[in-house]
Amino acid sequence: MTDFLEPDLAAMDSRKRANLINSVTGYKSANLIGTIAADGGTNLAIFNSVVHIGAAPPLVGFVLRPVGEVPRHTYENILETRYYTINHVHESFVGRAHYTAAKFERGVSEFDICGLTPEFLEGFAAPFVGESRIKLGVEYAESIPIPLNGTILVVGAIRRVIVPADALSEDGSVDLNRVADVCVSGLDTYHSATRIAKFPYARPETVPDFEK
Amino acid sequence: MTDFLEPDLAAMDSRKRANLINSVTGYKSANLIGTIAADGGTNLAIFNSVVHIGAAPPLVGFVLRPVGEVPRHTYENILETRYYTINHVHESFVGRAHYTAAKFERGVSEFDICGLTPEFLEGFAAPFVGESRIKLGVEYAESIPIPLNGTILVVGAIRRVIVPADALSEDGSVDLNRVADVCVSGLDTYHSATRIAKFPYARPETVPDFEK
Numbered sequence: 001m002t003d004f005l006e007p008d009l010a011a012m013d014s015r016k017r018a019n020l021i022n023s024v025t026g027y028k029s030a031n032l033i034g035t036i037a038a039d040g041g042t043n044l045a046i047f048n049s050v051v052h053i054g055a056a057p058p059l060v061g062f063v064l065r066p067v068g069e070v071p072r073h074t075y076e077n078i079l080e081t082r083y084y085t086i087n088h089v090h091e092s093f094v095g096r097a098h099y100t101a102a103k104f105e106r107g108v109s110e111f112d113i114c115g116l117t118p119e120f121l122e123g124f125a126a127p128f129v130g131e132s133r134i135k136l137g138v139e140y141a142e143s144i145p146i147p148l149n150g151t152i153l154v155v156g157a158i159r160r161v162i163v164p165a166d167a168l169s170e171d172g173s174v175d176l177n178r179v180a181d182v183c184v185s186g187l188d189t190y191h192s193a194t195r196i197a198k199f200p201y202a203r204p205e206t207v208p209d210f211e212k
Numbered sequence: 213m214t215d216f217l218e219p220d221l222a223a224m225d226s227r228k229r230a231n232l233i234n235s236v237t238g239y240k241s242a243n244l245i246g247t248i249a250a251d252g253g254t255n256l257a258i259f260n261s262v263v264h265i266g267a268a269p270p271l272v273g274f275v276l277r278p279v280g281e282v283p284r285h286t287y288e289n290i291l292e293t294r295y296y297t298i299n300h301v302h303e304s305f306v307g308r309a310h311y312t313a314a315k316f317e318r319g320v321s322e323f324d325i326c327g328l329t330p331e332f333l334e335g336f337a338a339p340f341v342g343e344s345r346i347k348l349g350v351e352y353a354e355s356i357p358i359p360l361n362g363t364i365l366v367v368g369a370i371r372r373v374i375v376p377a378d379a380l381s382e383d384g385s386v387d388l389n390r391v392a393d394v395c396v397s398g399l400d401t402y403h404s405a406t407r408i409a410k411f412p413y414a415r416p417e418t419v420p421d422f423e424k
Contacts, residue, residue: 001345002380004373009270016384021267023386024348024373026241026300027395027405028264051263051275052240054361055233058221061275061358063263088238094409096422102414115422133213136236141360146273146367148353149266153365155358161216161236168214172228173398174235183239183395183405186385188413191405193239196394197306198401202314210308210327 019186022048027183027191030089032097033062034111034118034127035077042118042127043073044110046100048184050086058158060086060138066150073106075154082140083125084156087132091180094190096131124160133179135162231398234260239395242301242402244309245274246323246330246339247289254330254339255285256322258312260396262298270370272298272350278362285318287366294352295337296368299344303392306402308343336372345391347374 009017028048035043053059064075078084089097093116100110111118117130121137128135137160144153167178175195182190200206221229240260247255265271276287290296301309305328312322323330329342333349340347349372356365379390394402412418 002375002377004375006371009370009373012384014268017270018267019381019384020373020375020386021270021370022264023384023388024346024370024375025262025264025272025298026243026346026393027239027388028241029238031238049263050237051261052234052237053275053358053363055230056226057361058229058233059358059361060237063265063273086237091408095411095420098409098411099414099419099422102416102419104416113419113422134236134238142358144356144358144365146265146271146354146356146365148367148369149269149271151265153356153358155360157360158221158233158236159218161221161232163214163216163232163236165214169231172224172231172235173401174232176235176239176397177403181238182408185388185405189385189407189410191389191407193395193397193403193405195401195403196303197310199307199310201400202311204314204316207311207314207325208307210311210325 023186027185030097030182030184030190032087032089032100032129032132033074034085034087034129035074036081036126037077038080041107042109042111043077044100044114044116044129045074046089046097053155059141059155060136060158061153061155064152064154067152078140078154081125084138084140085126085128086136086138087129088134088179088181090133091182091192093131094182098188133164134174136160235398239397239403242309242394242396244299244301244312244341244344245286246297246299246341247286248293248338249289250292253319254321254323255289256312256326256328256341257286258301258309265367271353271367272348272370273365273367276364276366279364290352290366293337296350296352297338297340298348298350299341300346300391300393302345303394303404305343306394310400345376346386348372
């Protein structure tokens with residue numbers, strides 16, 4: 001085992017530490033956030049930090065790096081037009097999705113550069129990703145600053161959920177294997193997933209007698 | 213495609229909506245958070261909401277459901293003793309990890325009930341999970357309330373990182389496939405993962421010529 005203590009982490013080369021710390025939270029979701037500026041320009045960017053905030057009401061969050069450090073077109077657009085989309089990444093376009101992370105100039109749309117299709121649905125201002133089979137229409141709700149490092153938790157209200165009928169179970173859950181969703185480790189490595197187990201809701205009286 | 217609009221989501225059976233909304237953020241990490249009370253009692257609980265906050269300094273967050281709704285032993289212990297551990301879940305003990313979610317009474321340790329080994333390392337108060345091969349020692353830093361639904365983003369400073377030497381790459385990233393890490397969809401479904409691609413850092417000048 002390699003045991004990095006606090007001074008080891010502090011002394012580590014910054015790129016190496018970024019790779020390490022980004023790996024050790026485990027597998028992360030891969031989502032493309034689609035936005036539109038007030039002038040109509042579209043933007044698309046991959047995020048690994050989408051997190052479930054609540055189901056009643058349906059809320060979703062993502063962590064945004066410090067504003068001002070680099071241009072944040074996604075965030076600027078969200079503040080301007082209030083609506084955005086969260087679109088799953090599938091195996092079939094994982095490379096296109098990855099390269100939306102490049103820092104293009106404002107006015108350049110990652111939809112064009114990365115060969116993904118902006119899809120406009122009636123009653124929703126922001127573009128969805130045509131290639132994505134699971135997608136959320138979200139209304140901006142709140143920016144919650146994380147003072148320790150200047151990041152922001154952006155929280156939105158889920159106003160629309162689009163899922164393929166054949167991936168939707170009776171109990172409301174969605175089969176992500178069926179749409180070939182990917183997950184991410186670190187900053188650059190993508191994985192497919194295969195279901196190994198589904199368990200009942202855990203209650204004290206139903207816990208199996210695990211061997212000690 | 214099934215297209216759930218805002219009224220459909222509001223009218224949905226609450227358990228069904230919970231399953232749907234917990235699925236549509238994509239694959240999530242599976243982590244066991246280990247804590248200790250001031251009286252020495254240990255606690256272990258699975259969380260799917262661990263999120264990367266930053267690498268310099270190394271910060272990690274997780275979302276906690278509203279305090280007061282149900283007992284929150286993990287959070288009470290963190291506030292009492294300030295240190296906690298985040299431990300990856302592997303295929304070999306995914307069932308044991310799942311059942312730590314049951315609401316046991318205070319004083320009952322999930323380590324005992326679920327047959328997992330509390331591992332105390334010198335210089336660190338909170339218990340690690342002996343069976344886990346990737347684990348973080350974390351110092352509590354800050355509770356950030358999310359007013360919209362009463363959840364809390366708990367942010368901590370990563371003080372120690374333990375990873376198997378044979379899963380650690382030259383560039384600092386960790387091979388999660390190698391330790392058979394699992395990821396989660398919804399509330400109850402666990403998956404293994406298989407690497408499909410690793411891409412270079414995305415820069416505008418290195419974006420491939422994607423077919424439009």
